[in-house]
Amino acid sequence: MIDVQRLRVLRSVAEHGSFNRAATALRLTPSAVSQHIAALERSLGARVVDRSTRGVTLTQAGRVMVGAAESVAAELAHAVREIDRLGTTRSRLTVATFTSGGRILLPDALTRLTAAHPGTAVHIREAEPEDSLRMLRGGAVDVALAYHFDGPLPGLRGPGPDVRWIPLMEDPLHVVLPETHPLGGRPVLNLAELADEPWVLGCLKTEAYLRRYAERAGFSPDVRGSTTDYFFARSLVAAGVGLSLIPTVALTPALPGVRAVPLDAPTPARHIGAAVLRRPARPEVTTLIEALRQHAEATAPPGHRPQPAARADPPRP
Numbered sequence: 001m002i003d004v005q006r007l008r009v010l011r012s013v014a015e016h017g018s019f020n021r022a023a024t025a026l027r028l029t030p031s032a033v034s035q036h037i038a039a040l041e042r043s044l045g046a047r048v049v050d051r052s053t054r055g056v057t058l059t060q061a062g063r064v065m066v067g068a069a070e071s072v073a074a075e076l077a078h079a080v081r082e083i084d085r086l087g088t089t090r091s092r093l094t095v096a097t098f099t100s101g102g103r104i105l106l107p108d109a110l111t112r113l114t115a116a117h118p119g120t121a122v123h124i125r126e127a128e129p130e131d132s133l134r135m136l137r138g139g140a141v142d143v144a145l146a147y148h149f150d151g152p153l154p155g156l157r158g159p160g161p162d163v164r165w166i167p168l169m170e171d172p173l174h175v176v177l178p179e180t181h182p183l184g185g186r187p188v189l190n191l192a193e194l195a196d197e198p199w200v201l202g203c204l205k206t207e208a209y210l211r212r213y214a215e216r217a218g219f220s221p222d223v224r225g226s227t228t229d230y231f232f233a234r235s236l237v238a239a240g241v242g243l244s245l246i247p248t249v250a251l252t253p254a255l256p257g258v259r260a261v262p263l264d265a266p267t268p269a270r271h272i273g274a275a276v277l278r279r280p281a282r283p284e285v286t287t288l289i290e291a292l293r294q295h296a297e298a299t300a301p302p303g304h305r306p307q308p309a310a311r312a313d314p315p316r317p
Contacts, residue, residue, distance in 0.1 A: 011069045049062050092120070093143070094143075095122070095125070102126070105292055113291060117287060145272075147273070148271055163275050163278065170300065171272050175189050175260070179238075199222060199245070225242075247269075249272075272296070
């Protein structure tokens with residue numbers, strides 16, 4: 001019999017990469033964490049971690065067990081929520097969202113949700129995609145509004161509960177320039193034309209994305225700063241610090257002194273969608289997803305709505 005507490009400890013060790021940091025997160029001693037892991041290994045007859053002076057890494061067996069631990073945690077959290085619902089007429093729906101997408105897509109969808117299900121208590125948690133998808137798999141949220149650039153969804157490494165990904169819209173990135181910039185009047189720009197420009201960016205992920213595209217264009221960008229706020233990044237552009245790369249949904253509200261110009265094809269874009277666990281959906285979840293679909297369809301820039309044949313579920317890592 002596998003002890004659920006030992007699975008919880010293993011998940012924390014995997015997340016933090018050491019017994020000491022996992023012990024701090026769990027409010028246990030490092031010795032207690034080590035004993036839990038040793039007991040789990042004895043019950044399995046296999047090592048789940050490799051120990052070294054630099055920390056611990058999961059073995060193949062450990063990765064399998066972390067996936068099982070995430071599944072167990074998600075199912076327990078789901079069961080607790082269902083039991084809570086049995087004792088009250090008021091349902092609870094928890095949504096994790098990234099800031100810019102939530103600001104544009106969520107208010108209208110939540111208005112429709114509460115109109116259709118007035119007894120639902122809605123809870124919102126702001127989180128970046130890699131965190132919100134982990135919360136979804138762990139059972140802490142019911143829906144994750146997230147995005148990814150090129151490649152798979154973040155935060156889905158290793159086995160775990162199956163996640164259903166519902167594409168909502170493509171969110172193309174624009175170059176934001178000072179209004180007086182010589183290239184500000186162009187209808188479209190090629191990234192290679194901006195090789196000598198300094199940059200300020202609204203999030204670390206956008207910086208990584210810019211560096212990949214700049215490498216393809218044959219240059220290394222001179223990044224003068226990265227913020228966690230796209231409006232602040234645009235303010236720095238207006239102040240003449242540099243140019244910025246901003247997703248379409250983050251271009252509102254308008255800011256005086258700057259101009260946004262689309263990039264030439266292939267245009268870099270964020271892929272925005274909603275993620276839920278692959279299980280029979282509650283009516284509230286179905287209503288919210290449909291409301292998000294409809295609002296995204298009305299909001300998405302022309303030519304940037306998901307295609308009907310688009311893959312709805314990300315490939316498993």
